[in-house]
Amino acid sequence: MQLDNLYQEVILDHYKHPQNKKLSPVFDAQVHHVNPSCGDEIDLNLTINDGVISNISWDGVGCSISQASVSILTELLIGKKIADAYSILDQFVALMQSKGAVPGDEYVLEDAIALAGVSKYPARIKCALLGWMAFKDASVQAQAKSKLD
Amino acid sequence: MTFDPLVIRKDFPIFDRKIRDGKRLVYLDSGATSQKPSVVIDAESNFYRNHNAAAHRGAHQLAEEATEALESARSVVADFLGGATDEIVFTKHSTEALNLLAYSIGDSPAGNVFHLKAGDEVVVSEMEHHANLIPWQQLAKRTGAVLKWFEVTPDGRLDLSDIESVITSRTKIVALTHQSNVLGTINPLAELVKRTHDVGAIFILDACQSVPHMPVSVAALDIDFLVFSGHKSVGPTGVGVLWGRASLLAELPPFLFGGSMIENVTMLDATWAPAPRKFEPGVPNMAQIVGLGVALNYLTKIGMQEIHNHENTITKYAISKLREIEKLKIIGPTDMKLRGGAVSFTLGEIHPHDLGQFLDNSGIAVRTGHHCAWPLTRKMGVAATTRASFYLYNTLEDIDDLADGVRDAQKYFA
Ligand SMILES: Cc1ncc(COP(=O)(O)O)c(C=O)c1O
Numbered sequence A: 001m002q003l004d005n006l007y008q009e010v011i012l013d014h015y016k017h018p019q020n021k022k023l024s025p026v027f028d029a030q031v032h033h034v035n036p037s038c039g040d041e042i043d044l045n046l047t048i049n050d051g052v053i054s055n056i057s058w059d060g061v062g063c064s065i066s067q068a069s070v071s072i073l074t075e076l077l078i079g080k081k082i083a084d085a086y087s088i089l090d091q092f093v094a095l096m097q098s099k100g101a102v103p104g105d106e107y108v109l110e111d112a113i114a115l116a117g118v119s120k121y122p123a124r125i126k127c128a129l130l131g132w133m134a135f136k137d138a139s140v141q142a143q144a145k146s147k148l149d
Numbered sequence B: 001m002t003f004d005p006l007v008i009r010k011d012f013p014i015f016d017r018k019i020r021d022g023k024r025l026v027y028l029d030s031g032a033t034s035q036k037p038s039v040v041i042d043a044e045s046n047f048y049r050n051h052n053a054a055a056h057r058g059a060h061q062l063a064e065e066a067t068e069a070l071e072s073a074r075s076v077v078a079d080f081l082g083g084a085t086d087e088i089v090f091t092k093h094s095t096e097a098l099n100l101l102a103y104s105i106g107d108s109p110a111g112n113v114f115h116l117k118a119g120d121e122v123v124v125s126e127m128e129h130h131a132n133l134i135p136w137q138q139l140a141k142r143t144g145a146v147l148k149w150f151e152v153t154p155d156g157r158l159d160l161s162d163i164e165s166v167i168t169s170r171t172k173i174v175a176l177t178h179q180s181n182v183l184g185t186i187n188p189l190a191e192l193v194k195r196t197h198d199v200g201a202i203f204i205l206d207a208c209q210s211v212p213h214m215p216v217s218v219a220a221l222d223i224d225f226l227v228f229s230g231h232k233s234v235g236p237t238g239v240g241v242l243w244g245r246a247s248l249l250a251e252l253p254p255f256l257f258g259g260s261m262i263e264n265v266t267m268l269d270a271t272w273a274p275a276p277r278k279f280e281p282g283v284p285n286m287a288q289i290v291g292l293g294v295a296l297n298y299l300t301k302i303g304m305q306e307i308h309n310h311e312n313t314i315t316k317y318a319i320s321k322l323r324e325i326e327k328l329k330i331i332g333p334t335d336m337k338l339r340g341g342a343v344s345f346t347l348g349e350i351h352p353h354d355l356g357q358f359l360d361n362s363g364i365a366v367r368t369g370h371h372c373a374w375p376l377t378r379k380m381g382v383a384a385t386t387r388a389s390f391y392l393y394n395t396l397e398d399i400d401d402l403a404d405g406v407r408d409a410q411k412y413f414a
Helices: A009-016 A064-077 A082-096 A106-120 A122-148 B005-009 B038-051 B061-081 B094-106 B134-143 B189-198 B246-251 B286-302 B304-323 B352-361 B374-379 B396-412
Strands: A029-035 A040-049 A052-061 B088-091 B121-125 B146-150 B171-177 B202-206 B225-229 B240-244 B262-265 B270-272 B328-331 B342-347 B367-369 B385-389
Touching (some): A009 A064, A029 A122, A052 A064, A064 A106, A064 B352, A082 A122, B038 B286, B061 B088, B061 B240, B094 B134, B094 B171, B094 B240, B189 B202, B240 B246, B304 B328, B352 B396
Parallel strands (some): B171 B202, B202 B225
Antiparallel strands (some): B328 B342
């Protein structure tokens, strides 16, 4: 079925068993993002130590694509240097906006490559990006804070 | 002529196309926008092909024809609503019509019947579409007026138990929807309009979800203003209607200023043409207005009561079919009393966006989300719903396909 390109096993797995979906009480930055077109919401807490992402935790309500995407994001980015995380983020956003024209680099994106099918469904790109945009926002805030400290 | 949706479908060319690799189109999203019959599509292009010129603005035959086409559409709309021709103002859509009212009211000087001062009250309800909430909410902020609202009961009806404390002697405006675009609830207007007039306030009806679906007479309802959108009434996009009582339109200040809405202009001042012209600056969406006239004639020929009866049949069937599905919860009234053809529901843990995507894969078009009524979905305790909405071209087979699709989705996401 055509739909299986969108709802890959990996996505449904993350949806049913979301990773790091419990807000950690300690964090450097906490953000709340909503998708105003569908009402999906996410809270995301981020901790950065010496330029390395030491923790990302989250909670939220949303469709399988948005929930799986943020779950995958946490597994992918925890432990990465912030600069590397940004490079992954850029590649992921490019993949989402590709309308299915590029396959994406599985070596870099790992499980997130399973979301490639989303790029053919324009209405769902925002779902897949919700957690990533929250992460980006949180990382900017966390870094601004660490400069002040 | 007996009502037959299969015959009606032939008037709508979109039903000839296939969806998602060869599937039949099951269009259950008329609450968002309706499909268009060929007569409407042809009327628009015929206007451009044969009569195009700036209406009310030319000394030539084409301008005369364009004016005639525009003005006869106006009288079609007036007849459709049971109002007078000069009481029909064309806007872009009902959103613009409601903003027109809110801005014009906000601009009314002291002494004008519409003048709002701090402490005056404006009444809406929790079930309003954002288009009939935000303009009033923001008007209240600009003027210091107080926004009040009717709450919604758990079964999706307006809570009218304390109508007298919601609509009071301080109330100036009551703006309510006729039918909820999310719940399908039809509001009992008689009591509300009477209370509004008893306290000397003005009643504004958002008829977006009623005028396309049932007979509506502004005279019988005794309301003061009404808005609806052409595109939800088998008409074109880009045209909405504001109807207002002649005496009130005469007193209401204009909202948009510019060409063709004036009586006289000097460098320092201007006076206004009589309504409806004072509310219609700029070259109007002529082809769309002409298309709307044809659309309403098309609906009239089929019969608004027949359309309403058909939608009742479909809705009743849909509610009974959907209620058989485990974990499916209808958000809104499940009895047919004062209920129209929009059915919202949740499906256990399955997110509406995923359900909508799954149904789309089978050619079934529904809407998912908060349906531009976010305070309402919050009040009903859900993040989002899936909505199926019906119109004259829907069939019982469409409902069977929906119910089957929902069951298949349950298996898929299990
Ligand atoms: C009840 C109601 N009011 C207002 C609107 C706004 O209509 P439009 O977008 O055509 O201005 C809608 C459309 O969804 C509606 O359902």
